[in-house]
Amino acid sequence: MTAIYIGVMTGTSMDGVDIVAASFDPLQLHATLTLAFDPDLRNELMALTLPDDNEIDRMGKADVALAKMIGEGINTLIEQHQLDRSQIKAIGSHGQTIRHRPEHGFTLQIGDPNIITEITQIPVVSDFRRRDMAAGGQGAPLVPAFHQALFQHESIHRVILNLGGIANVSLLPAGAPEQVSGFDTGPANILMDAWCHRYTGQPYDENGNWAAYGQPIRSLLERLQAHDFFAKEPPKSTGREDFNLDWLDDQIMDWRNDELAYDELEDTPENVQATLLKLTTRAIKKAIYRSGMETGEVYVCGGGAYNSQLLEQLRWRLRKHQWTVQSTADLGLSPTWVEATAFAWLAMRFVEHLSGNLPAVTGADGYRILGSITAV
Ligand SMILES: Nc1ncnc2c1ncn2[C@@H]1O[C@H](COP(=O)(O)OP(=O)(O)O)[C@@H](O)[C@H]1O
Ligand SMILES: [Mg+2]
Structure with a gap:
């Protein structure tokens, strides 16, 4: 049995x-x-x-x-x-x-x-x-061992990208189980969900449609990226202690007070949402480009796999080295x-x-x- x-x-x-x-x-x-x-x-x-x-x-x-x-x-x-x-x-x-x-x-x-x-x-x-x-x-992330057991390929480099509250990557070099690595890249949905809920009343930004209305604010993005977590070398993991709405509010406040902020864009709610989305995709791109794998396949899981705007931006960001971006459903397991x-x-x-x-x-x-x- x-x-x-x-x-x-x-x-x-x-x-x-x-x-x-x-x-x-x-x-x-x-x-x-x-x-x-x-x-x-x-x-x-x-x-x-x-x-x-x-x-x-x-x-x-x-x-x-x-x-x-x-x-x-x-x-x-x-x-x-x-x-x-x-x-x-x-x-x-x-x-x-x-x-x-x-x-x-x-x-x-x-x-x-x-x-x-x-x-x-x-x-x-x-x-x-x-x-x-x-x-x-x-103590985190723990999913990479499972990703490896299930999804590692003999001749194609693969990345399994889990977009939950936090984003984490499992880097699976072709045919090299001993070289598997993985880490949290930063926030995925925790900040976007909280921001979206505050301004639209919705628990999350369906398909990323709302973020698509906005434009990323460059100088705010830089300020958010200055969080210590992004500069840390792996192994690393994070959670709500590091990235939460209070932290985001503080950053926006400091950004507004910064006379050197040179951006022409206003911090409308949708521009901030677009900035948060870019914060997520940038860290993922960096993780993949620094992985040593030239090109390959990215498979996305977690609820963020349904954020078509996020996936589209990720595809665009990874186009240079022709990484493909698909859902784990294409490997036979629903991202959910x-x-x-x-x-x-x-x-x-x-x-x-x-x-x-x-x-x-x-x-x-x-x-x-x-x-x-x-x-x-
Ligand atoms: N259709 C969708 N469009 C955009 N985001 C979605 C959609 N469906 C789910 N999500 C996002 O996925 C999150 C849940 O993902 P999940 O993998 O369960 O995360 P966690 O592991 O943190 O519970 C939701 O909070 C939401 O942000
Ligand atoms: Mg969940």
Whole structure:
């Protein structure tokens, strides 16, 4: 009987919880489901990403609420698709990151796995990031090992670009598994979503249509690019601690007050949105051009794969070396499900006592089996 693993992902965008039931060798998705957040829980999770009052108590409550939501969601998925529970070896639950501080050696994901196991009666592998951090790594990104296992090609260079709240790249040189690398390039949707929500009331900029109305403000872009994160050499990872609306507001304020700002463009909301989009694509282009791979194929996953404006700009930016830009759907896996499937895969790696990290990506001292498990 083929082993099925369930993967659960909720990323920095906090747009919902993605759940997949998958088996590997060959990859097969048996069922998928996205759960929408209760608005109060989402607001609380968002608030917990930054320092505030009474954090421990509030975190504890959110830990329980999120776990219940995930556990019940998994039961719904199992029942809707009539999956055989005995075939499901484990659940890989990433949890919601509420703090990621690689500079201090800690990262925190919540969504209590004990509760998920009580509700589903299935073992849960969770806490995937801290073992890598304990070994001196960033604990992120963790998806490159999965991207490599699934998407590396013998004779074509490939880049897998994940556009979630944060953008991260997996660089997969043709036929060279030992040379795989990857890192976060900076914000993808976190700033664009927040900015869009403030001015249009929409949770995100559908297809990038709104950004397409605007024009990037050159001097503001330069100021945003001066963030320390962009200058760092990999391994590197980032989150809401670095890039959030308060930070953006401060930058815009400073930019307005800067007498040397030479741009003729006004900071209309759509011009700022266009600037944020360019901030994302520029960092990606730089990562790809510095990869040492001359040309090849970029495959995009995560919700940002549906931002056609972003993809178009990326294509244009990468035209010089004829990189193609497509969606992972062209490789047989929908961009929506890549990350959740990666956590199903990481659960499988744990159960089979196999490593989940790539030291060249995270900077850890070596390969490690990632996560810990609850027993049934
Ligand atoms: N049609 C679309 N047009 C533009 N952006 C989209 C579209 N669909 C999804 N997105 C973006 O993708 C984000 C969710 O991507 P996801 O991969 O789930 O991120 P995360 O891993 O951070 O949860 C949304 O917040 C939104 O910004
Ligand atoms: Mg998401």
